[in-house]
Amino acid sequence: MLIAHGPAGYLVGVTATRARRRLDLVIAGIVGGLLPDLDAVGYHLGIVQGFHRATPLHWPSVWIALTLIGLAVILFKRGMGEIITVIGVSALVHCGLDMTMAPLYWGAPFHWHSYEMVHVPGGWSPYWLGFIFYWTFLPEIMIWIAAFWLWWNRRKRVEQ
Numbered sequence: 001m002l003i004a005h006g007p008a009g010y011l012v013g014v015t016a017t018r019a020r021r022r023l024d025l026v027i028a029g030i031v032g033g034l035l036p037d038l039d040a041v042g043y044h045l046g047i048v049q050g051f052h053r054a055t056p057l058h059w060p061s062v063w064i065a066l067t068l069i070g071l072a073v074i075l076f077k078r079g080m081g082e083i084i085t086v087i088g089v090s091a092l093v094h095c096g097l098d099m100t101m102a103p104l105y106w107g108a109p110f111h112w113h114s115y116e117m118v119h120v121p122g123g124w125s126p127y128w129l130g131f132i133f134y135w136t137f138l139p140e141i142m143i144w145i146a147a148f149w150l151w152w153n154r155r156k157r158v159e160q
């Protein structure tokens with residue numbers, strides 16, 4: 001996934017808020033949706049070496065653990081626990097969306113076999129053009145449309 005992690009995180013956050021309007025959960029969804037790609041930023045800054053999706057930020061086990069911690073925290077501090085849980089779930093959705101077009105280590109750090117649903121052919125310069133000119137970019141556009149449609153309709157309901 002190239003450009004849809006933010007909108008996908010927004011969809012997770014809005015789903016978590018349901019009818020209650022909780023901006024903190026929407027922001028948590030967006031943050032969780034973007035957080036795993038901090039390793040890509042590190043890669044481009046020269047901090048992360050090798051394949052950036054092999055770092056703990058792209059290990060689903062990390063986000064499952066954070067989600068479980070968030071659920072435990074809900075028991076004694078509800079608001080904070082919900083925020084942690086939404087960040088964890090949204091980051092897990094990020095990993096699932098990444099796997100649609102890039103290898104991901106679902107069993108890390110216990111099992112190092114990568115899984116990838118669709119292999120996007122390389123050979124483009126810059127490399128990311130390959131992700132734009134392949135059919136896997138269509139779901140990204142659909143996620144943007146869904147997020148925009150939801151934001152637009154929620155906005156209209158506030159104005160009424």
Ligand SMILES: [Zn+2]
Nearest residue numbers: 036037094098
């Ligand atoms: Zn990613």
